[in-house]
Amino acid sequence: MSEVEPRAETIDALRGSRRVAALTGAGISAESGLETFRGKGGIWEKYDFNKLATLEGFLEDPCLVWSWYDERRLGIYNSGPNMAHEALAELEARADEFALITQNIDGYHREAGSRNVIELHGNIWRARCMGGCQTIEFREVPLSTVPPLCKRCGELLRPDVVWFGEPLPTDAIDRGLAAAAACDLMLVVGTSGTVQPAASIPVYAKRSGAYVLEVNTEPTPLSKLADDSVYGKAGDVLPALLEMARGRCGHDG
Ligand code: OAD
Numbered sequence: 001m002s003e004v005e006p007r008a009e010t011i012d013a014l015r016g017s018r019r020v021a022a023l024t025g026a027g028i029s030a031e032s033g034l035e036t037f038r039g040k041g042g043i044w045e046k047y048d049f050n051k052l053a054t055l056e057g058f059l060e061d062p063c064l065v066w067s068w069y070d071e072r073r074l075g076i077y078n079s080g081p082n083m084a085h086e087a088l089a090e091l092e093a094r095a096d097e098f099a100l101i102t103q104n105i106d107g108y109h110r111e112a113g114s115r116n117v118i119e120l121h122g123n124i125w126r127a128r129c130m131g132g133c134q135t136i137e138f139r140e141v142p143l144s145t146v147p148p149l150c151k152r153c154g155e156l157l158r159p160d161v162v163w164f165g166e167p168l169p170t171d172a173i174d175r176g177l178a179a180a181a182a183c184d185l186m187l188v189v190g191t192s193g194t195v196q197p198a199a200s201i202p203v204y205a206k207r208s209g210a211y212v213l214e215v216n217t218e219p220t221p222l223s224k225l226a227d228d229s230v231y232g233k234a235g236d237v238l239p240a241l242l243e244m245a246r247g248r249c250g251h252d253g
Pocket residue numbers: 024025026027028030031036037038039042053103104121162163164189190191192193194195215216217218220232233234235
């Protein structure tokens with residue numbers, strides 16, 4: 001584990017901020033064994049997103065897409081949240097207001113105990129009917145039939161996630177932007193900051209006067225915006241930062 005060396009202002013912000021928001025990406029689940037999307041060996045280096053993460057790809061071959069999502073679902077099911085997810089849940093318990101805004105679809109933040117979770121890109125455990133009834137179903141792994149059909153109307157179900165070229169759920173992006181505009185401290189954890197509109201959320205927070213703290217294994221386009229970037233694995237860095245913030249006031253508060 002590398003040494004965590006935040007600015008003194010970062011520890012003050014962690015201690016003193018009452019309204020906190022966090023934006024997370026695939027990197028926070030890397031230590032749970034889930035692959036990230038970009039970089040060496042990332043998902044989009046191995047797979048063609050046009051075939052697997054667009055509506056056109058799904059309509060062309062729903063079996064292929066569902067089989068791929070089922071494989072990912074199995075990986076998520078067989079692992080669980082890590083220390084980084086738990087640290088953010090602990091931070092929520094200490095703050096007056098907290099919003100956990102995530103691009104991840106794995107559901108690990110809720111599993112770790114986070115309560116106010118805003119899922120910008122949907123959730124892999126939900127399936128949505130493509131017919132008129134729009135029923136949402138929760139599906140376990142593995143799927144008994146591929147592709148799965150709606151129990152109510154028999155139409156094709158799709159993963160209830162956001163694909164390339166699709167808009168984000170209005171409620172989720174509205175809540176995310178509102179939380180960013182209202183927070184004193186914004187954490188940006190394990191995201192490359194390259195996918196819009198999620199990547200604009202820290203910009204809103206900064207413009208509204210929040211202290212922006214980035215945690216990542218390497219610099220990103222958001223590093224210039226951040227007041228501090230702490231480089232290392234989120235599962236090491238976040239618990240260490242919380243410990244430092246505790247140490248400075250000498251109690252758990
Ligand atoms: P990316 O794969 O683009 O970026 C992952 C980030 O996590 C990178 O900046 C890594 O440096 C960092 N990282 C890796 N391991 C880490 C660790 N242990 N601790 C901290 N940071 C670590 O993933 P996202 O930014 O989440 O969208 O990608 C955004 C969206 O692009 C995804 O939601 C997905 C994808 O296409 C859709 O599928 C719609």
